[in-house]
Amino acid sequence: MKKVDWSNLPFGYFKTNYNVRSYWRNGSWGRLEITSSEYINMHIAATCLHYGQQAFEGMKAFRGKDGQIRVFRWEENAKRMRSSARGIMMAEVPDELFLKAITEVVKLNEDHIPPFGTGAALYLRPLLLGTGAEVGVKPADEYMFMVFVGPVGPYFKEGFKPVSIQLVRDFDRAAPQGTGHIKVGGNYAASLQPGVRAKKEGFASVLFLDAKENKYIDEAGPANFFGIKGNTYVTPDSKTILPSITNMSLRVLAKDLGMKVEKRNVPVEELSEFDEVGACGTAAVISPIKEIVDREHKKVYEFCKDGVAGPVSTKLYDKLKAIQEGEEADIHNWNTIIE
Numbered sequence: 001m002k003k004v005d006w007s008n009l010p011f012g013y014f015k016t017n018y019n020v021r022s023y024w025r026n027g028s029w030g031r032l033e034i035t036s037s038e039y040i041n042m043h044i045a046a047t048c049l050h051y052g053q054q055a056f057e058g059m060k061a062f063r064g065k066d067g068q069i070r071v072f073r074w075e076e077n078a079k080r081m082r083s084s085a086r087g088i089m090m091a092e093v094p095d096e097l098f099l100k101a102i103t104e105v106v107k108l109n110e111d112h113i114p115p116f117g118t119g120a121a122l123y124l125r126p127l128l129l130g131t132g133a134e135v136g137v138k139p140a141d142e143y144m145f146m147v148f149v150g151p152v153g154p155y156f157k158e159g160f161k162p163v164s165i166q167l168v169r170d171f172d173r174a175a176p177q178g179t180g181h182i183k184v185g186g187n188y189a190a191s192l193q194p195g196v197r198a199k200k201e202g203f204a205s206v207l208f209l210d211a212k213e214n215k216y217i218d219e220a221g222p223a224n225f226f227g228i229k230g231n232t233y234v235t236p237d238s239k240t241i242l243p244s245i246t247n248m249s250l251r252v253l254a255k256d257l258g259m260k261v262e263k264r265n266v267p268v269e270e271l272s273e274f275d276e277v278g279a280c281g282t283a284a285v286i287s288p289i290k291e292i293v294d295r296e297h298k299k300v301y302e303f304c305k306d307g308v309a310g311p312v313s314t315k316l317y318d319k320l321k322a323i324q325e326g327e328e329a330d331i332h333n334w335n336t337i338i339e
């Protein structure tokens with residue numbers, strides 16, 4: 001393997017040694033196969049290609065200070081992938097197969113796990129595809145589950161530095177009774193136009209509002225939104241938001257710190273009342289937000305005026321990272337050690 005500059009890795013694709021795959025045919029999952037191919041040979045009428053019958057997950061494995069490899073809350077990713085599968089009528093991947101796949105693929109690519117202290121991690125990408133051939137709009141009769149991995153650096157190149165984000169009103173990410181709550185490709189396709197435009201206009205990400213009333217904070221691009229108000233952690237309650245495992249964990253840690261946690265509608269105007277705001281997800285844990293610009297209403301909400309993340313966001317970020325990297329006791333049993 002060529003020498004890797006672990007501390008300067010982008011968040012991008014990185015070729016590794018192997019990926020693992022299993023096929024669902026005739027009503028059951030086959031044995032896990034190992035391959036070094038980066039390609040999938042697929043029927044031209046596969047439903048994932050035409051009707052978006054595909055779902056994915058994103059998770060990380062960390063090399064701890066003690067040298068051990070930890071995967072964070074994989075059961076939640078497995079559960080969410082099953083929820084995605086049910087949502088668009090795909091075969092569900094059972095926990096045993098999911099765990100076997102991530103364990104194997106991490107072990108097979110052990111040399112690609114970034115060393116402790118580099119800020120990088122091994123990103124795991126489980127993927128579920130409808131591979132059966134159909135021309136009519138209906139669920140496939142065959143599926144493929146695979147996991148590939150790659151070392152990644154921090155999601156935003158700024159690292160744990162406050163970013164500016166753009167609130168948009170002329171795009172919706174997901175419909176109220178649609179697929180916003182599951183991790184399927186169509187949601188991401190819908191976010192590309194506003195996402196690319198926001199980057200072009202100088203922002204790290206977009207902030208969507210609820211699609212029905214255009215009143216409440218919804219998803220923060222590929223992350224959940226949270227705000228800190230005094231001793232309270234506030235995060236939107238919405239049917240169109242992906243239930244973030246990071247957000248779920250931060251809520252527990254906030255409670256551990258003696259904070260109040262509120263999951264409720266967050267009207268846009270409330271932005272002016274928060275002491276700190278941030279976006280949270282696997283890729284960055286927390287991306288502190290210094291500025292939210294309402295593109296259409298030309299309004300600007302400012303936070304962390306001294307240019308550094310607020311104290312609560314910093315404490316939560318440090319705590320979650322310390323658990324993930326084995327520096328702090330894993331009192332909630334979130335880590336699985338890969339041996």
Ligand SMILES: Cc1ncc(COP(=O)(O)O)c(C=O)c1O
Binds near residue numbers: 243
């Ligand atoms: C749309 C969206 N929301 C939220 C998240 C954060 O979820 P998690 O914390 O499970 O990574 C992600 C990333 O996975 C995402 O793509």
